[in-house]
Amino acid sequence: MKKVLCVDDSNTVLLSVTSILAKAGYEADKAISAEDALTKLNNLKPDLIITDLNMPGMNGIEFIRKVRELPPLRFVPILFLTTESQQARREEAKAAGADVRIVYATSDAVQMAKQEPNKQFTFFAVGFETTAPSTAVEVLANPPKNLSFLVSHRLIPPAMELLLGVGDLQIDGFIAPGHVSAIIGLKPYELFPRVYRMPTVVAGFEPLDVLMSIYMIVKQQVDGTAKLENEYPRVVKPEGNVKALEMMKSAFIVTAGNWRGIGRLPDSALQLREQLADYDARIKHDVHVEQGKDILLGCECHLVIIGKIKPNQCPMFLTACTPEKPVGACMVSSEGTCRVWAKNVVIQA
Numbered sequence: 001m002k003k004v005l006c007v008d009d010s011n012t013v014l015l016s017v018t019s020i021l022a023k024a025g026y027e028a029d030k031a032i033s034a035e036d037a038l039t040k041l042n043n044l045k046p047d048l049i050i051t052d053l054n055m056p057g058m059n060g061i062e063f064i065r066k067v068r069e070l071p072p073l074r075f076v077p078i079l080f081l082t083t084e085s086q087q088a089r090r091e092e093a094k095a096a097g098a099d100v101r102i103v104y105a106t107s108d109a110v111q112m113a114k115q116e117p118n119k120q121f122t123f124f125a126v127g128f129e130t131t132a133p134s135t136a137v138e139v140l141a142n143p144p145k146n147l148s149f150l151v152s153h154r155l156i157p158p159a160m161e162l163l164l165g166v167g168d169l170q171i172d173g174f175i176a177p178g179h180v181s182a183i184i185g186l187k188p189y190e191l192f193p194r195v196y197r198m199p200t201v202v203a204g205f206e207p208l209d210v211l212m213s214i215y216m217i218v219k220q221q222v223d224g225t226a227k228l229e230n231e232y233p234r235v236v237k238p239e240g241n242v243k244a245l246e247m248m249k250s251a252f253i254v255t256a257g258n259w260r261g262i263g264r265l266p267d268s269a270l271q272l273r274e275q276l277a278d279y280d281a282r283i284k285h286d287v288h289v290e291q292g293k294d295i296l297l298g299c300e301c302h303l304v305i306i307g308k309i310k311p312n313q314c315p316m317f318l319t320a321c322t323p324e325k326p327v328g329a330c331m332v333s334s335e336g337t338c339r340v341w342a343k344n345v346v347i348q349a
Ligand code: SF4
Pocket: 298, 299, 300, 301, 304, 311, 314, 315, 316, 317, 318, 321, 322, 326, 327, 328, 329, 330, 331, 332, 338
């Protein structure tokens, strides 16, 4: 029986991962810290190590380096199970010995799988309606069977609707994202002015686009109207990108999805259709996430994300939580609200 050592400082994660592995016929051992794992590795020769990245004491990167110093374990596969998304950290993980590869297009993952047919590849398909079509194109094109897709695409309009249900946010209008709208068109936003009387303007990303869209929202407010307007017609067509939408429809069904810091939203996520199950990493590798580790104790990301507080109202902002050592999701990505505030102190004044 193949042995797997799981290392994580969360007992919940350890229990869930090891029970999944046990059900799949693996002998799964647990270690509650990197130090604990190194002690266990004196007597244990696992076929695979699954480790968290951020752990108190020795972190996952240091742990991998230590493992790679042990001759019998120099080539044991190591898999990261983490919410970490910062590129520098991934590179660090890769340098320490985990096989994490950064690709710039889904087709790159397909090429890798073709070139290394004896190895299993999993492509982490993340992003909104903008990136979902490129996943759809590749998965529908009969890619090699040693490639699977861990699909975590999310849809924007359901998240906008959620915000309207949060009573005291005082939203005066929506600036709808131009890149997403280029794919989905205008129709999915129609309910906001019609049902919620919320001015909604699809905008581009240039400063003048944003200024213009604010002007259009203010004008609607002054005129006492609520309309859907397109400030970005040079890119966004009312019907969207019909071809991309067809591909998405062929590849995915719409389902409920977990949103980091927000919770589970109905009809907000994409999942591969049943006929593509051979490519679904969740089925192929029996991946089940019972409970995400999305909000750490003291982090106010869930309130920042929905606009209820500003990043500098979080007690950890630029003290315990910095871009170099992020505590929460909003400080990790370069597009995260806390990260943007941390890098643009003038805006905070
Ligand atoms: S500053 Fe850090 S801890 Fe606070 S909300 Fe932002 S990400 Fe979370």
